[in-house]
Amino acid sequence: MRSENMPPMKINLPLLLLLSWLPAAAVFAVDTKPVAGRLQAGAATSNITPEIGGDIVGGFVPFPCTDIHDELHARCLVLDDGKTKVALVVCDLLGMHRSLCVEAKRLIQDATGIPASHVLISATHTHSAVNALGERVRGYHSDQPLTGYQTFVARRISDGVRRAIATLRPAEIGFGSVEVPEHVFNRRWFMRDGTVPPSPFGKMDRVKMNPPGGSADLMEPAGPTDPAVSFLAVREPGGRMISIFSAYSLHYVGGVSQGQISADYYGLYCEALKRLQAGAEQFPPFVALMANGTSGDINNINFRTPRKSLPPYEQMRYVANDVAKKVQEAVAAVEWKAEATLDARAQELPIQWRKVEPELLAWAKDVEAKVQDAAGKNSMTAVYSGRVQRLAQASPETKTPAQLIRIGDIAIGTSPCETFAETGLEFKTRSPFKHSFMVELANGYYGYLPTPRHFELGGYETWPGTNYLEPQASVKLMESLLGMARELAAQKP
Template sequence: MKINWILPLLLLWIPSASVFAADSKPGALRFQAGAATSNITPEIGGDIVGGFVPLPSTDIHDELQARCLVLDDGKAKVALVVCDLLGMHRSLCVEAKRLIQDATGIPASHVLISATHTHSAVNALGERVRGYRSDQPLTDYQVFVARRISDGVRRAISNLREAEIGFGSVDVPEHVFNRRWLMREGTVPVSPFGKVDRVKMNPPAGSPDLVETAGPTDPEVSFLAVRELGGRMISVFSAYSLHYVGGVGQGQVSADYFGMYCEALKRLQTGGEQYPPFVALMANGTSGDINNINFQRPRKGQPPYEQMRYVAGDLAQKVGTAIASIEWRAEAILDARVQELPIQWRRVEPELLAWAEQVEAKMQDPAGKNSLPGVYSGRVQRLAQASPETKAPAQVIRIGEIGIGTSPCETFAETGLEFKKRSPFKHSFMVELANGYYGYLPTPRHFELGGYETWPGTNYLEPQASVKLMEALLGMARELAFAKP
């Protein structure tokens, strides 16, 4: 056997990476895609944060994931990450991006990290301050999530392979309802601040006092799909403007319909479990005023998880069908821009602060602190002491003819519709709760109408914030769309 002297000779000749690339890929810069999931399920006992008052988790119904998709056009990489969380503080996202850049070289601008807004996850927003600081020390769980996100992106890179990409969309209007209603005069309850709003969030379903919704819905599921050259699906990144579905078992951690949709879409793929497995992602579109409740008729009671399973299965079915009519492309130019917006925190007027201090002084018993005025007096005082700058991030990712704009807020459907209409890209959509968490983002006309989403402490940013965000997104989109490859 001559192998014993051939092997050392072979080891001496170490071709450079570029030689390998030229040998194995004659097209030089082949488009590649890889995806992976990374488990971010917390220990049992942490506080579930979806409701007004946090309650400790006592069980895990289904695992929480950071779902990661990495695209590579041969020159640049883009990482898209969707986490099964209610929201993520900016500092968590900054740390995750730092870890990713150190490990992979992908710059922070090219990494989009968003939360689904499942209401049955534990707190990744940080302790008590609830986002009124632009920089914050991380909790143990936040550190864990940042590391798991970075691990997920590294694993997605390990799974990179030559790919084709396509854009698709399907309208599914039957699961989205605007939850802000104009009501018959005198029927909107007085707000915790003692004022009468014109709009009621989540009014009683089937109430004769409903007049009309205060805004539109966006029924579109937008998605980009990547598959191997041989045809096996790698990943689908989707966005739908539905707040969440809810209806979990008491004390249970769950990824809500977002996770169930990802699993359902995986089951529909041939070879979906084959290694590396197919990964679906469901980002939240712009759903700050949208939920799954048809307010025009009384609600029927349902067992836990039934409604989310129904919504998830139906969406997966419809996206699965729409994938069949995608036009596949062998490449897509990747690029991205990010900006910290010139946006102020919402101003707390002296009278409002005085109200908050008065309410707090009167409420010494714990039950009072959990009442609406009790909760909002604390929020208003924290908002009054917010850090000087918001550092609210806005980002646009270009993936060939697709432009994804982001918002760090619970953003109204009409904002997402406006971006789709005005963006210069052939296909556009928005992802909310991205790269940080800054409360609700009503448009200026909604501040006039009032209601839950406009209350100080539910909303953190100045009333012009949605207008400034849109200008920033469209500016970056134009730069990216018209940039020379």
């Protein structure tokens, strides 16, 4: 394992005298030499709000951003066990192309020595952000040139990690988990025979995504939810909270005003949790992070009752405040430890893109030939005809990223997809670590990841163009994560 220790800093008197004239932040850094075996932590945020005018990507068809409701951030937590550092970054974005993450990790490694394998970068899945997926709309590729905004985000992620390192200080760590079932609902439903509409491909699905709320045709959800908010909390020894990294399996909440940028409930949760901390405004400020767990089939809509309409931001604020309150209560039960072995593994998996059969491609070309006007181009059938044709020309390799971060007796497994709740639950059960959870939309974006069972059931998340990867992808990802977890668990604590 490569060490990222910097050579020990020699402190001399003239330097100290010079530093005594510098602002508090600079002097602060002098006290933070790594000490072997003692855990340190630092956290910082980096603003990634785009300019007004770009296209907001969360809708079925992009529309322009006309205002900013709340700022978007890359939220960064760095841990250092005296030998090894890991960086955890959560960005207020719908998703990030793999190439953006590769570039951010390159910048971080150049500036700090933390290798790419030890940096976890994920997106929250806020639907009110501009595009950081780059040229996805023009093709399915593992590598692509970055847009201006993607380049900006990569630099801001790297800046955030550097700023977090500048605040590294002795820390204690603890794991916690709290059940918050009331905000998560499985959105894929079995419905009465003949009531699931045909797919854009003219095929009959057995389940419907986002069915009409309260409909008499609803039978049962097609999968479970994962109601747990898993979190790791770090604080100054016996004192002020440094950061809480959390993950909850909730797709997003939504309900923004048209055209506004917002970090959705993820950002509001982080602010709410910060307000609950004593001394959160002191330097360095407390930083909360809310990563997305495994929520590809989970949202905030209770389908058993008709949907009520609320003023903008009301529901996301309600969810954010409630989850923050419950996590804060659970922090009181955390068992604090002054040491935690840090390690990480990363792999690029030989998973294939979803295969486009010749008859499907023929269907797509036929649809395209028949489209007449702008309204026809935006129809669901035409959009999928375009996606299928681009998927048929995908780059040879997916380079699907999988990563395992070990923090003491905690394992975080990652997926680059909108991953189903049952995958996250399986990882929690099968991982050899005492505490385990998954973070999705990590280190790249590769569409939805249904399990093989769900491919049989059909529905939106399984349609080619919504799903990019082969039907066995979730199984291969799980094997990779468990393999890396077993390898790291076998090493001494």
